[in-house]
Amino acid sequence: MNSIDKKRYLWVVISAIIQGLLLGVYAVVPSGPLKCVPLTVIFLVPFVFWLSQEHWGRRLFDFLLGLTLVLLIFWLYRLWSWYSPHGSFDVVPSQKSDLIRVSMTVFLLIPFFQCRIAAWSWKFPYSEIFFQLCRNLFLLFQASIVIAVFWGLLVTAGLLFDIVGLDKVPYIVFNPIIAVPLSSLAIAISISVAIKHPGIDSLGRWILSVLAWLLPFFSVLSVIFILCLPYSGLKTLWSTGQASTLMLLLQFGTLILANAAWLDGTKPAFKNKFIDFLAKISLLCLPVYTVLCVYSVGLRIAQYGLSTDRIQAMFLVVVTGIWGLGYAGAVLLRKWPGSIGKVNMASVLFMVVIVAVMNSPILDPYRLAAFNQAKRLQSGEITPEDFDYIYTRFNLGRYGNQVLEELSKNGSDPVKKGVASAMSVDASEYANYLITNVPPVSMRREIISGAKVFPEGSKLPEEYINHFVNEWDKKAEILQNVQDNEDIAFIFADVERKNCTGNLILLTEKAGAVYKIDAKDFSASPTLIGTIHGNFEINKIFSGDIKTSEPLFMDINIGEKTFQILK
Numbered sequence: 001m002n003s004i005d006k007k008r009y010l011w012v013v014i015s016a017i018i019q020g021l022l023l024g025v026y027a028v029v030p031s032g033p034l035k036c037v038p039l040t041v042i043f044l045v046p047f048v049f050w051l052s053q054e055h056w057g058r059r060l061f062d063f064l065l066g067l068t069l070v071l072l073i074f075w076l077y078r079l080w081s082w083y084s085p086h087g088s089f090d091v092v093p094s095q096k097s098d099l100i101r102v103s104m105t106v107f108l109l110i111p112f113f114q115c116r117i118a119a120w121s122w123k124f125p126y127s128e129i130f131f132q133l134c135r136n137l138f139l140l141f142q143a144s145i146v147i148a149v150f151w152g153l154l155v156t157a158g159l160l161f162d163i164v165g166l167d168k169v170p171y172i173v174f175n176p177i178i179a180v181p182l183s184s185l186a187i188a189i190s191i192s193v194a195i196k197h198p199g200i201d202s203l204g205r206w207i208l209s210v211l212a213w214l215l216p217f218f219s220v221l222s223v224i225f226i227l228c229l230p231y232s233g234l235k236t237l238w239s240t241g242q243a244s245t246l247m248l249l250l251q252f253g254t255l256i257l258a259n260a261a262w263l264d265g266t267k268p269a270f271k272n273k274f275i276d277f278l279a280k281i282s283l284l285c286l287p288v289y290t291v292l293c294v295y296s297v298g299l300r301i302a303q304y305g306l307s308t309d310r311i312q313a314m315f316l317v318v319v320t321g322i323w324g325l326g327y328a329g330a331v332l333l334r335k336w337p338g339s340i341g342k343v344n345m346a347s348v349l350f351m352v353v354i355v356a357v358m359n360s361p362i363l364d365p366y367r368l369a370a371f372n373q374a375k376r377l378q379s380g381e382i383t384p385e386d387f388d389y390i391y392t393r394f395n396l397g398r399y400g401n402q403v404l405e406e407l408s409k410n411g412s413d414p415v416k417k418g419v420a421s422a423m424s425v426d427a428s429e430y431a432n433y434l435i436t437n438v439p440p441v442s443m444r445r446e447i448i449s450g451a452k453v454f455p456e457g458s459k460l461p462e463e464y465i466n467h468f469v470n471e472w473d474k475k476a477e478i479l480q481n482v483q484d485n486e487d488i489a490f491i492f493a494d495v496e497r498k499n500c501t502g503n504l505i506l507l508t509e510k511a512g513a514v515y516k517i518d519a520k521d522f523s524a525s526p527t528l529i530g531t532i533h534g535n536f537e538i539n540k541i542f543s544g545d546i547k548t549s550e551p552l553f554m555d556i557n558i559g560e561k562t563f564q565i566l567k
Contacts, residue, residue, distance in 0.1 A: 007056075008053055008056050008192075009192060011049075012049070012050060012053060012188045012189070012192050013185065013188065013189075015046040015049055015050075015188065016046065016050075016181070016184040016185040016187070016188035016189075017181050017184070017185060018046075019042055019043070019046040019181075019184045020180045020181025020182065020183065020184035020185065021177070021180075021181050022037065022042045023042060023043070023176075023180045023184070024175075024176040024177040024178070024179070024180035024181060025177065026039065026042075027176040027180060028175075028176050028177060030431070030434070030435045031090060031091055031092065031431035031434060031435070032089060032090060032092075032431065033089040033092075035089075035092040035095075036079060036082065036089055036092050038071065038072060038075040039095045039098075039099055040071045040074065040075060040095070040098060040099055040102045040103070041068055041071045041072060041075065043099060043103070044067075044071065044102065044103060044106050045064060045067060045068055045071070046184070046188070048063075048064065048067060048106065048110055049064055050187070050188050050191045050192065051110060051114075051136050051139060051140075051191065052110065052113075052114050052117070053191075053192065053195065054195050055114065055117040055118060057117075059116075059117045060117060063113050063117065067106070071102065074098075074102065074356075074359040077359055077360065078095075078098060078359065080398070081364060081366055081367070081397050081398050081399065082397040082398065083397070083398060084393075084397060084398055084400075084401040090427035090428050090430070090431045091394045091395075091427055091430055091431050091434070093308070093366070093394075093395050093396070093397060097308060097309070097312040097365065098359070100312070101312070101315060101355050101358065102355060102359075104319075104351070105348075105351055105352055105355045107136070108133070108348045108351070109348065109352065110132075110133075110136060111128075111129045111130075111132035111133040111136065112129060114132050114136075115128050115129055115132055125264075126264055126265075126341030126342075126344075126345065127263075127264035127266065127341075129341075129345075130259075130263065130264045130341070130344075131264070134208065138207065139191050139194055139195065140191075141207075142190060142191075142194050143186075143187045143190045143191050143194075146186060146187070146190035147183055147186050147187055147190070150182075150183075150186045151183070154173060154174075154182075158173065158174065207260075208260045208263065209260075211256070211257055211260035211261075212257070212260045212261035212269055212270075214257055215254075215257040215258065215260070215261045215269070215279045215282060216270075216275050216278045216279050218253060218254060218257055218282055219278050219279055219280075219281045219282035219285075220278070222250065222254065222281070222282050222285040223281055223282075223285065225250075226285055226288055243292070243296045244293050244296045244297055244313055244317070247289045247292055247293050247296070248289075248293060248316055248317065248320060250289055251286055251289050251290070251293075251320040251321075251323075251324055252320065254282050254283065254285070254286060254324075255286075255320070255323055255324070255327070257282075258279075258282070258283060258327060258340075259340070259344075261279060262336075262337040262340055264340070264341060265336075265337040265338050265339070265340035265341055266338075268337070269337070280331050280336065283324075283327040283328050283330075283331050283336070284328050284331060284332070286320075286321075286323070286324025286325070286327055286328050287321075287324055287325055287328050289320075289324065290317065290320065290321035290324050290325065293317040293320075293321070294317055294321070297310060297313050297314050297317055301314075305369075305372050305373050305376045305381075305382075306368050306369045306372035306373065307369050307373075308365045308366060308369050308395070308396075311365040311368060311369065312365065315354065315358065318354070319347075319350075319351050319354065322347050322350055322351075323343070323344075323347045326343035326346065326347055327340075327343060330343060364399070366396045366397050366398075366399050366400065367399040369396055369399075370392060370396040370399040370400045370402070370403045371399070371403060373387070373388075373392060373403070374392075374403040374406070374407060377407070377411075377415065378411075384411075384412065384414035384415045384417075384418055385414070385418075385450075387415070387418060389404065389418045389419055389421065389422030390422050390425065390430070390443065392404055392422070393422045393423065393425070394427075394430055404419050404422065404423065407419050408420070408423075421442060421446055424442045425440050425442050425443060426440055426442075429441070430443075437480060437481075438472065438473060439472070439482075439483070441469060444468075444469045444472050445465065445469050446485070447482060447483075447484060447485045447487075447488065448460070448465050448468050448469060448485075448488070449465055449485075450484075450485030451485045451488045451489055451490060452485075452488075452489040452490070452538070452541070453489070453490045453491075453492075454489065454490070454491045454492065454493075454541070454543050454546055455492065455543045455546075456542075456543045458492055460490055461522040463522045463523055463525075464504070464517075464522065464526060467525050467526060468506070478506070478508055478511045478512070478513055478531070479508060481508065481509055481510060482508055486538060486539060487508060487509060487538060488506070488507065488508050488538065489506075489507045489538050489541060490504060490505065490506055490507070491504070491505040491507060491546055492504055492519075493505060493546060493548055494548065495514060495548050496516070496529075502516070502517045502518065502519035503515065503516060503517065503529075504517045504526055505532075507532075507536055507538065507541075508536070508538070509535070509536055509537075509538060510533070510534075510535065510536075511531060511532065511533050511534075512531065512532040512533075512536065513528055513530070513531050513532075514528070514529050514530040514531065514532065515527060515528055515529065516529050
């Protein structure tokens with residue numbers, strides 16, 4: 001092994017350990033400033049280095065430095081958009097959507113720069129870009145197999161350690177601080193070894209040839225699916241709740257199989273003309289999926305407004321739609337497969353532009369979601385009671401807090417009350433709520449105050465509200481799934497057969513508690529006397545549905561002891 005290889009392997013190991021430690025800490029820390037780390041940089045830059053390590057030299061370092069600077073610029077803007085005017089990083093929105101968007105873009109851009117480093121020029125055929133992309137994909141594929149086997153062996157070893165009494169060993173190994181660095185190291189080493197092995201390219205071509213023959217069958221399924229829609233109706237599709245996801249998967253599958261079949265577009269995919277025609281039919285189905293996806297996501301947005309998750313869904317729909325329209329257009333214009341390279345490169349550049357703009361104020365998902373929800377509130381599309389003030393404050397960062405400030409100045413009295421309630425929530429308590437599922441005190445009070453009380457027209461005394469707010473932690477097994485006032489109800493009903501001054505039932509979706517109360521003196525705290533369990537549909541309960549009944553059996557006394565006879 002020469003000195004260059006030694007340096008390269010050393011840096012591969014160091015980068016894997018650093019990445020693993022940082023990701024492990026990120027996974028362990030539940031909330032706070034450490035959740036603001038530049039996750040895209042930590043995750044992507046080492047992977048790009050491992051995939052491009054055979055081009056070891058100054059140009060590779062310059063490429064990695066440039067990539068790091070771009071990702072840091074994106075991250076600095078995102079950090080600014082997260083930082084609310086109140087100056088708190090106790091609660092930080094998830095970086096998942098940003099990581100998915102940027103990872104997709106970077107993975108598709110790596111082959112351009114790998115070819116540039118290898119050729120010393122930007123002039124190279126599309127075939128080189130395509131096969132470099134495939135090579136990167138196969139390197140990651142074999143790395144996933146290695147990591148699966150690696151952890152399979154560790155799980156087996158952990159079971160053996162547990163059997164012989166060394167149960168602390170698996171606990172240590174599977175701790176994210178240890179497990180994630182081990183995983184990063186295994187992936188990095190497996191990629192390094194595979195790059196040196198000439199069989200990786202042969203394996204890749206074999207996998208592509210197998211995938212190519214799946215396309216005709218996939219095309220038949222696509223045609224059958226679309227032809228059945230007029231008979232089944234879109235309502236059946238929407239009823240699944242996963243319509244957009246299913247159709248996006250169909251599009252992704254078609255795009256992957258099409259590239260596996262036609263490769264760089266220089267040769268026909270199938271010698272048989274009928275099979276070749278059948279395969280092209282699947283490409284003509286892509287715009288249909290795009291229209292259905294746009295309609296599906298559009299319905300959700302029209303009904304519930306914009307959210308960061310719906311904007312992410314629309315991003316995926318638009319990106320796959322551009323590819324689908326390009327492929328279908330090329331088939332209709334009889335320029336397929338020769339134009340596959342042009343369509344792919346144009347689509348990648350289009351995606352780069354979208355991702356860059358989404359990491360700026362122009363199409364920032366947090367800004368779009370915050371102002372859209374505020375607009376729906378002000379226009380009357382949603383009531384002040386239905387507006388999610390807590391989500392706006394803690395999940396939409398600076399823009400969400402800006403919206404709340406404007407609503408507190410110009411909103412109606414119910415809106416101002418909702419804003420004040422949300423702003424009174426302590427950030428550290430809310431961060432703890434995300435971990436323990438126990439709402440902060442101000443949220444508990446709002447939930448209990450807004451809960452249904454039976455008989456209809458009854459009102460929960462302020463003393464009881466204070467009691468349940470303070471006792472929430474102690475009733476965790478009953479209140480663990482209560483997140484808003486629609487998840488809980490209170491019922492005044494006499495359920496004791498003797499010595500009864502009154503009873504109050506606290507009811508949730510899965511359980512309830514029965515309290516003895518003094519109907520004439522609300523200053524006395526309710527006393528717990530029993531619990532009930534079952535599936536209770538809180539939203540469907542009416543006063544007329546609630547009644548008490550005599551037990552089937554009386555208690556029986558034997559000597560000085562009393563026994564309850566259960567049915």
